[in-house]
Amino acid sequence: MLIRDIRDALVIREQDIFLLTNSFGNVPPDNPSGFGLYHLDTRHLSVYDFSFADARPVVLLSTAELGFSEEQTLTNPAMPSLNGRILPRGSIEARRQRVVEDVLEETLRVTNYNIFPIEIDVVYTLDADFADMFEVRGSKREKRGQILPPRMEDGTLVFAYDGLDGRRRETRISFSQPPFSTKEGRVTFRLSLGHRESATIRLLVATDGRSKTARGMKRLETISSRYRQWMESGAQVVTNNEFFNAVLERSFTDLRMLWNRDGDGGYLAAGTPWYDTFFGRDSAIVAMQTLAYKPEIACHSLKMLARWQGKKVDSWQDEEPGKILHEWRQDEMTATGELPFSPYYGSVDSTPLFLLLAGEYYAWTADLEVLQKLEPNLRAALHWIDALADIDGDGYLEYEARSATGLLNQGWKDSPDAIVNADGTLAKPPIALVEVQGYVYAAKKKLAPVFAALGDQELAQQLSREAAQLKRRFNRDFWLQDSNFLALALDGDNHQVAAITSNPGQALWTGIVQRRLASPVADVLMRNDMFSGWGIRTLSAASNRFNPLGYHLGTVWPHDNSIIAVGFKKYGFEDELNEVATALFDAARSFPYYRLPELYAGSARSIQYTPVPYPVACRPQAWAAGSFPLILQAILGLAPNAPEGELLIVRPRLPYWLDNVQVRNLQVGQGSADLLFSRRGTRTRIEVLAARGRLKVSVVGRWPAAS
Numbered sequence: 001m002l003i004r005d006i007r008d009a010l011v012i013r014e015q016d017i018f019l020l021t022n023s024f025g026n027v028p029p030d031n032p033s034g035f036g037l038y039h040l041d042t043r044h045l046s047v048y049d050f051s052f053a054d055a056r057p058v059v060l061l062s063t064a065e066l067g068f069s070e071e072q073t074l075t076n077p078a079m080p081s082l083n084g085r086i087l088p089r090g091s092i093e094a095r096r097q098r099v100v101e102d103v104l105e106e107t108l109r110v111t112n113y114n115i116f117p118i119e120i121d122v123v124y125t126l127d128a129d130f131a132d133m134f135e136v137r138g139s140k141r142e143k144r145g146q147i148l149p150p151r152m153e154d155g156t157l158v159f160a161y162d163g164l165d166g167r168r169r170e171t172r173i174s175f176s177q178p179p180f181s182t183k184e185g186r187v188t189f190r191l192s193l194g195h196r197e198s199a200t201i202r203l204l205v206a207t208d209g210r211s212k213t214a215r216g217m218k219r220l221e222t223i224s225s226r227y228r229q230w231m232e233s234g235a236q237v238v239t240n241n242e243f244f245n246a247v248l249e250r251s252f253t254d255l256r257m258l259w260n261r262d263g264d265g266g267y268l269a270a271g272t273p274w275y276d277t278f279f280g281r282d283s284a285i286v287a288m289q290t291l292a293y294k295p296e297i298a299c300h301s302l303k304m305l306a307r308w309q310g311k312k313v314d315s316w317q318d319e320e321p322g323k324i325l326h327e328w329r330q331d332e333m334t335a336t337g338e339l340p341f342s343p344y345y346g347s348v349d350s351t352p353l354f355l356l357l358a359g360e361y362y363a364w365t366a367d368l369e370v371l372q373k374l375e376p377n378l379r380a381a382l383h384w385i386d387a388l389a390d391i392d393g394d395g396y397l398e399y400e401a402r403s404a405t406g407l408l409n410q411g412w413k414d415s416p417d418a419i420v421n422a423d424g425t426l427a428k429p430p431i432a433l434v435e436v437q438g439y440v441y442a443a444k445k446k447l448a449p450v451f452a453a454l455g456d457q458e459l460a461q462q463l464s465r466e467a468a469q470l471k472r473r474f475n476r477d478f479w480l481q482d483s484n485f486l487a488l489a490l491d492g493d494n495h496q497v498a499a500i501t502s503n504p505g506q507a508l509w510t511g512i513v514q515r516r517l518a519s520p521v522a523d524v525l526m527r528n529d530m531f532s533g534w535g536i537r538t539l540s541a542a543s544n545r546f547n548p549l550g551y552h553l554g555t556v557w558p559h560d561n562s563i564i565a566v567g568f569k570k571y572g573f574e575d576e577l578n579e580v581a582t583a584l585f586d587a588a589r590s591f592p593y594y595r596l597p598e599l600y601a602g603s604a605r606s607i608q609y610t611p612v613p614y615p616v617a618c619r620p621q622a623w624a625a626g627s628f629p630l631i632l633q634a635i636l637g638l639a640p641n642a643p644e645g646e647l648l649i650v651r652p653r654l655p656y657w658l659d660n661v662q663v664r665n666l667q668v669g670q671g672s673a674d675l676l677f678s679r680r681g682t683r684t685r686i687e688v689l690a691a692r693g694r695l696k697v698s699v700v701g702r703w704p705a706a707s
Contacts, residue, residue, distance in 0.1 A: 359446025533605025
């Protein structure tokens with residue numbers, strides 16, 4: 001990867017546009033961090049730098065906390081003015097605000113606090129390389145399209161690129177007033193300001209033919225209103241811990257930040273900047289993480305996943321009939337056939353996760369109307385699992401890459417060196433991952449009542465039988481007697497891949513692990529070689545492949561931990577659940593804006609109370625944002641049965657840092673409830689404040705087997 005470090009980067013995003021800048025709010029020339037303004041995986045501004053003509057500004061404040069707006073407050077060092085006077089440090093204020101909606105709008109307000117009039121130049125340096133996202137990340141291309149010379153057109157600066165895919169891509173920058181000069185990418189504005197006088201300059205940056213007018217504060221108010229509507233919809237959670245309230249608010253704000261509207265309602269982009277598009281696996285997992293709060297995410301995700309379901313056999317794209325996509329890109333390299341992402345299907349787990357999401361959606365909503373429309377897609381996905389995905393005929397779902405430029409590993413740990421044996425050698429394909437078998441088990445179990453409700457009792461009974469048979473075989477074939485743990489996978493020779501990893505924790509979530517084996521699995525996951533103090537590592541620190549900064553070889557992934565946390569809950573390990581919840585809560589409080597990143601280092605927790613950042617992690621990342629909503633569901637023990645009009649609350653136990661949690665407007669099918677959880681010592685009390693519609697709330701001592 002070409003990118004070196006984006007730990008301090010600022011990012012704002014709306015729809016399919018995002019701006020990635022350095023901590024000062026600039027995109028400097030020749031930056032090695034991929035900074036820029038992006039639209040549909042193309043960099044539309046590769047230089048976007050603001051300065052005084054004779055000196056670099058001093059940055060006093062720089063923030064992108066809102067998610068859709070970035071703001072800097074700047075001042076001057078001691079510098080000369082154009083009329084010959086030396087301006088003392090801190091005598092000029094420049095407030096720079098950018099908001100992204102359909103276009104990027106910048107408002108610059110410069111104020112003179114000298115007691116005398118001044119004349120100064122402020123300069124924007126601008127350029128557009130129209131680099132493909134994969135070029136930015138290090139892919140080499142034999143040939144590129146043609147970058148056209150920049151031009152001024154009716155007061156608008158136009159950058160353009162004719163791509164090899166036959167598309168012209170443009171970036172058009174208009175100004176609220178004519179520049180003093182425009183030369184070689186430097187746009188200069190000359191300002192004459194009296195004492196305490198201000199001047200305002202607006203820039204409007206439009207991509208690919210978008211040419212909306214400047215709206216200033218109205219644009220900010222519009223997008224702010226959309227965020228408020230998003231935050232106020234669905235279930236509402238308030239706790240006594242203001243830090244945790246802020247973490248939860250950040251989770252839902254980040255999800256809104258990643259939301260894309262389209263004809264079917266919308267979908268979540270996986271993560272900014274590198275995965276700012278639709279991913280099958282990520283979409284299904286985030287939808288399940290947030291079902292208790294925003295079931296519409298699941299509804300839209302199911303429709304989008306079905307829309308891109310595989311129809312044919314295509315080795316280049318790893319496509320097969322019934323298979324659910326891995327990712328969908330709209331960049332130039334994909335359009336020209338240099339890359340297979342239009343869409344690409346190299347994911348072994350997107351399909352069972354799609355099916356599992358359908359089952360979970362039914363359990364929360366009883367929305368049979370949507371599932372009736374999706375029934376052909378569900379049947380096609382089941383057929384892919386049973387007829388096409390078992391490569392060697394051993395009864396397990398496996399993967400082996402076929403596309404020359406596709407992914408070597410096709411589970412969620414999809415980096416080339418992620419799937420390793422105990423001795424550190426790479427596992428031999430085809431590979432049957434431990435958690436993927438659990439996904440299949442849970443999908444079939446959860447879909448049985450769906451197909452029963454759809455009128456196919458025979459298939460419902462068949463799915464239940466197949467799930468039970470898979471569970472028996474799985475616990476025999478994946479169990480590591482020497483390690484008292486589950487194998488990471490079975491390799492191409494049906495040998496156990498015996499590395500100690502986090503993957504078996506996700507198998508706990510699915511319920512496929514026999515109860516007598518669950519306790520030793522949990523014990524291994526919480527040992528010091530696996531639990532860093534900031535969360536459960538992807539790979540044991542005792543492995544000779546361990547690297548605390550290895551992408552899947554020892555780092556901590558919040559979404560992985562959230563799924564494992566639910567697994568702990570389902571088997572009755574509340575202490576372990578709360579320890580993981582506490583670790584991630586402490587980590588979130590240590591990151592800017594309380595935002596959990598895609599991943600962070602697996603370094604052991606130290607007295608400095610700060611996790612080590614991963615240098616190029618996405619922030620925000622959808623399933624990282626979904627982690628705390630899912631963890632809270634596990635802590636509260638919320639288990640829905642919407643078809644029966646029932647909500648089960650299983651052994652709620654608040655951690656020591658939560659005294660009470662109030663959940664309002666929790667939707668289960670046609671009913672809803674307001675709940676209050678209160679902790680006294682180690683005991684948690686549940687009070688049903690209100691139950692509306694057809695909903696019965698019951699407190700039980702064990703997670704239901706069907707869930």
